[in-house]
Amino acid sequence: MTRATKKNRIDRNSPIPIYKQIKEIIIEELKAADSEGHPAITEGELTRRFHVSRAPVRQALKELADEGYVYRERAKGTFPVQELPVHPPNLELGGLVRYFREQGMDCNSRILGLERIVPSDDLRELLRLNREDKVLRISRLIYLTNRPLAWTQTYLFVTEDFQPTVDELEEMQSVFLLLESELGISITRGDHQISASGANEEEAEVLDFNIGDPVLVIETKLYTRNNQLIGWRRAVNIPDDYKVSFTVNR
């Protein structure tokens, strides 16, 4: 720590829980640390520093460990991970365009299609729909520096009164945000399946790619908070620019 004034106070009147405040403070300090020393955070230290009990301190450290900021070793201590985790939201749901923009990259998207259709047999079966049910289909092409990056097709089983416009969708950058603000439905779980295949004719045309050239396909089952399967998405990605990265801790 290079001469930094450390925050030693928790705001007990804040609506933000104590453990979250502690988390934020620690993340800030990890970022500020010049990766030289090994500040070795301990529970005792934090309880004394903030005058709180162990529970919020433990919850903070637990979540930091889960998120890859620190690792904990019994009887040794809690240590910062060298490279702080970055989270390209490859597999988060929505918000890809916004993420690239935040990285200062030239990224935008265009809605290719927006309609209510009768789903294919496979999709109807997957979503367990009746014969007469229709789904909302949103087809979106995402560009990075003016070159196609990914083509996503999202199918949602929602009430007819959810009628987003193309403008709204391009504005919001994510159907899911719109779903949340308009219907109060949030998508909180995604079952992803990643595979590689050769671009078919349609995909090649949309992505301005060659037929048969390898593309990365991510298919996702979309679930609401109460774990109702509400939709499905297929994303076809140009592999040169689009890679999925993430971390698995054991």
Next chain:
Amino acid sequence: MTRATKKNRIDRNSPIPIYKQIKEIIIEELKAADSEGHPAITEGELTRRFHVSRAPVRQALKELADEGYVYRERAKGTFPVQELPVHPPNLELGGLVRYFREQGMDCNSRILGLERIVPSDDLRELLRLNREDKVLRISRLIYLTNRPLAWTQTYLFVTEDFQPTVDELEEMQSVFLLLESELGISITRGDHQISASGANEEEAEVLDFNIGDPVLVIETKLYTRNNQLIGWRRAVNIPDDYKVSFTVNR
């Protein structure tokens, strides 16, 4: 619940923590449930049933939620997820062969190469090695029903006295298990990057595939428990049979 005798007792003398015992019992009951009713587990119910305090019950339910067995809604309750999670260990580290075998599938593997080599410049830089350092390279071809499924090349920076034989490796099905039992080093974190590409000449030959046909490539940085980068792995997978699947909860 179809007339099942419920376990209502925790073994307080067991070395297994209470919350884990509770977790196991709940998982069993979720599996046994005929997916009809919605047993709605609550904290109060469990504390009364097992005569324990809230802490272990909360820890059990928290982990079950993290693992996708249940979801929790404030002021409403804790509810089972319809489809119980399955965990194909695509991205777990090692043990792929064992997994397929447990599924009753005909899966085996062959060691194609096992040697200590001077790493490429890229790899040396990635692992931050000195010019004279050597790494252990293990090349393994995995078959499913006698057809090539995946080709993995694992590079580990370990002391010279770790000298596994081909037999040991084919026996153990995973270098990582061997590492753990021989040197006490466990690999606990993997940073994965997934992409698609066309098979190059070498990959095509090894996998008995066509040059340029799409393959799924998973490159992984391997870390020990103290988050030391100890190795790197490149897995080239036949996409018809090998898909990566996993769940993201928010």
Next chain:
DNA sequence: CAGTGGTCTAGACCACGTA
């Protein structure tokens, strides 16, 4: 209103690592 999960307190005992 009673019941739920979310947060917090102030203690306790333990296994394990370091010195």
Next chain:
DNA sequence: ACGTGGTCTAGACCACTGT
């Protein structure tokens, strides 16, 4: 011997949901 994180107890108050 001492400090660490892991587990547990027995309370407490809160916001929110259902009736």
